[in-house]
Amino acid sequence: MGLPIAKIGIVPCSGEALPAGTVCRLACRQVLDKLLPSQTVAICLPLFIAGGEEERRFATRHPTITVDGCEKRCAAKATELFSGKPVQALLIPDILRKHGIPMPARLRGFGAGEEAAVRVVAEEIVRAVDAAAAQTQTQESQHGAL
């Protein structure tokens, strides 16, 4: 109580060439816009390399959660490379497998058929944010008590 809520950075891969990249993008936007707008902030992954000092600095000072569309794990690797280890690195194929939901087959024009995939990924991100926020608050109150 009384402690400010730490912003958690969400780093989606948003991969353009795979349907999982679209799932990633839509799920992250759902979290950022609707589910946890006051607790999360989006980090543009390509800005890490295009000179985004602000992005790099944010990710070194705040917990980040990366969301990747495939085993290449671009978001997790880039975040670690340019900024710091993410508190959680989510992988969409793993999440969908866990829920028995098939990977969407198209790159865009998502509708009802793809809704479940986007929803379970968004829910998993919410769980990761809650865990990261709880951890941050515990750490802050421990430091405050010193």
Added chain:
Amino acid sequence: MGETPSKQVAVLACSGIGKTWGALARETALELVERVRPGVARLICLPLLVINDTEARQAVLEHPVITLDGCPKACARKSAEALGKKVEHPLETIQFYTAHRDLKPEGVAQLNEAGLKLAQVAASELAATVDRLAAGEQT
């Protein structure tokens, strides 16, 4: 310039997660590779360049490249340039709107109708550029 004609043209879109213009870059790129020039225009996940993926790096260095960026930060163009590539056709998506003021894009997760239409129009207009680049010509 006496080079072997390229069969494919690499397309890199920034997909900016927080901006309508980034969403427009993504949609235009998808229009290009799925509808306008499938098999010739080849989409590469931009983040692969950020992690210096060997295959993506090679594709960018070996093919003519079109970049589609959502703002002057030009993440797609700069990611290619960071590999030592001089991008053949760098674009910023606001220029599509400047040319078609009747189509004002809105939305990020989902572009509005005007935004989707603008992506279609812009991609169609880029067809000739893709053809020239694929034939080994300058734009």
